[in-house]
Amino acid sequence: MPTSANSPEQTGHSPARSRPRSGRAPSQGPATAKAPARRAAAASPTLPDSTRADLDAAIAAVQTGTRSWSLLTLEQRARLFERVRAAVVTCAEEWATAAAHAKGLDESNPLFGEEWLAGPYAVLEAIDGYISTLRALATGVSPLASATLDAAPGGRVRAHVFPAESMDRLLLSGFTGEVWLEPGVTRDEAIATAGLGQLHPTDPATVGLVLGAGNITAIPVLDVFYELLAANRLSVLKVNPTQDTLVPIFERALAPLIEPGFLRIVRGGGDVGAYLTGHKAFSHVHITGAATTFDAIVWGTGAEATRRKKAGDPKLTTPITAELGGVSPIIVVPGRWTKADLAYQASHIATMRLHNSGHNCIAGQVVIVSRDWPQRDAFLTALRAAYASAPQRPVWYPNSAGKLDAASADYPDAQWSADHTRALVELGTDDDAQALETTEYFAPVLGVVELPGNGQEFLDAAVAHANDKLAGTLGANVLIDPDTEHALGDGFERAIAELRYGGIAINAWTGIVFATPVLSWGAYPGGTLAEVTSGIGVVHNTLLLSRVERSIMRGPFRPFPRSLGRRTRFSVLPKPPWFVDARTGTAVSEGLTRWDMHHSIPGLIATLTRAMRS
Structure with missing residues (x-):
């Protein structure tokens, strides 16, 4: 997710590299270097003998x-x-x-x-x-005995694993989670492994x-x-x-x-x-x-790294797995949204970027919107307001000031708010999106890019754009109203199957995939030592499933009481507690954790009461 000060070279979250255009790893096990044996630890000239002895x-x-x-x-x-x-x-x-x-x-x-x-x-x-x-x-x-298994597009087996318990249906009302296994894995193999x-x-x-x-x-x-x-x-x-x-x-x-x-x-x-x-x-x-930290560990730095990569001779000879972040898309599928929908989803997007002050590997960074959507202007107006008015907080992660300066240099026309600590970059047809789409800023920088079309045409173009233009393969977000999703039918599921990301959130944020450990967490298969993109392998996955390809969280497009509408997933939550503008977010977040801690019914009732005032 973030930078690690773990390598020979202390780095910030660097520009992530572009994804492999084709091909996949045969599994999500650790990548292994080709050298015949692991080397002994080299004594660092800056590491005291006492520190080495402790280690x-x-x-x-x-x-x-x-x-x-x-x-x-x-x-x-x-x-x-x-x-x-x-x-x-x-x-x-x-x-x-x-x-x-x-x-x-x-x-x-x-x-x-x-x-x-x-x-x-x-x-x-x-x-x-x-x-x-x-x-x-x-x-x-x-x-997997208690999970429902069915078929997903592309010959995949899909395990419906969340809600895992009846209380999940209340505490995360309206949210469901699936783990998709790699194509070719059979139902019997999934259960047996x-x-x-x-x-x-x-x-x-x-x-x-x-x-x-x-x-x-x-x-x-x-x-x-x-x-x-x-x-x-x-x-x-x-x-x-x-x-x-x-x-x-x-x-x-x-x-x-x-x-x-x-x-x-x-x-x-x-x-x-x-x-x-x-x-x-x-x-x-x-x-x-960060990918730079991974490369420093695997290949070294400077001329050494260049030489080793060219020769296929990694410095690290130990198998390695990694989670390294990327540039996460937020695909906004055009539909007929109410004024309340526009405000709610604008707040949702602000949360995807501003949670933890943007210091998340799966912070949404690029909003992909249709320039032909009749409600485009109304949506962007709502987004500007939600992003600028979200509660202010410190931008605390090391090297963040430099990342914000880089964004300012890349996009001098960006709209700044919160005492110049967060940027909104709206790009037109002729503007250069390369920096926005290939640099993981790891700070409060949110961009908007536009594509033509409506309906399936737009969705397919947005999926292709995310796959081919945005750096990384970790997490993608899709917002779609229930009537539009119903109208697209199987075309919507096929488009989701085409998204090459290890975590996908539909009417949710991929941060909730991370926080729901029955789901897997990690990059889409395909990362290698030489081109690691968002990483190699997965973590979490409390059912310990083998050959995982991705996990998907689906949430309600509308909160309570508007979740009572036709085709809308029902939710009892007026606003989830992780939204940055949830008025009772702290009390509800603490209350949900205390429920996990003690399973106190009076405490749960108090928490749900606070949630209704969010």
Whole structure:
């Protein structure tokens, strides 16, 4: 998702490269270099001996833990995660508060609640999903047993996995989630392979390195869980320096994994990252960060990288997976929208860009709209108002000022708001969109590009434009009113199948795909060591499904009470709590997390009451 200060070269989120135009990886396993053996860690001239000794001790502790992990039964692993759950509950409030303060938000800021959902809420959702999967496997039942499987376009099997429980239908009312498997995977294969590493729990465990993200606090924790359960791989987690203040909280929340040697958490900058990625002890590396950081790890920097790439001789000889971000489209399919629809979806788009001050790998960046839509002007007026009036907050991520300066230089006619901390770039037919479409600004920069057409013609053109012009393959958003979707019929589903993105949100935001860990998270298949685009492999995926291609979240186009309309997905939510202008967003976000923590009915009633006033 964000930049990682984990490589030999400390970088910001760099311009993402364009996607491969054709072809796909045969699976989403780790990419493996061709060199015959891993090298020993090279002693960094800037790394003190004491630091190297501490890092080696952390690695040795996890190596020792591999023996204990392989002896645990599936039921014992489920009980271990119950202990992790209890520890997270005790730390949740401190976790959310510390994360908010680190980003310059105090308790009076209306966006304080973001850190509940982006931290302990997502982690608790994942823990509950993994416990359910472990218990199913322990009784000889496939994790997919309770899911509905059907056919998706292109010969794909689709698993309807969300809502997973009856309460999901209330708390995320109107939202449904699907995991699509790669073409060629059969229904029987999907069921038989669900469980990944936990199908063979007694296989020898290995040790991997997780280079954590710096923007969303759930990311490194969720990555560690997935490594452990999908691959029986114990982790040394190096946190990004932006999360150093969270480390004591992580250590308490994850103490049940740390105590037996299943996990160690270390800190440090690029020198520590360089030492660890070169260490011979690791069988695998996973990074969440920028493509420049990935390349520095795999190929080196400067002339060395050029030489190695040309020779096909990567510096890193260890298999690696990665999640690296990109430029996310928001495709606005023209239809007949009411004034309330225009205002609501404008607020929705502002949220996609401004959540976490735009420091998200799946922050919507390019709005694709029809220049022939009769309501185009009304839509853009609503978007300008929603974007400019959203609550102000610090632009806190390192190097963000430079990204905003770059946007100002790229587009001197951009509209600036919030004390010149957010830009709206509206491009005409003859304007150059290259910088907007190939630079992941990782800051509050939102652009609008126009294409001709209406209906299926526009949708197909917008999908092709997103696939071919925008950098990256991580997440795409599509907004479409129910009457237009009904009119397009199978053509709409075919267009969605053509979108080459690992996460797709229809009348939702891909950030909710990330925060719903029963869904997979990662780039569309096709990334390689030489052309990594948005990454290699997936994480999350609490059902532990094999050969995942993408996940799709579908939401309601209209909120309550307008969700009572014809063909509209029903929702009880007047406005989801993650919207940046939700008046009760903080209270509802905290309340949803506390429901996950304690399952208190009075607390749930109070939360739903607040949600109705959002």
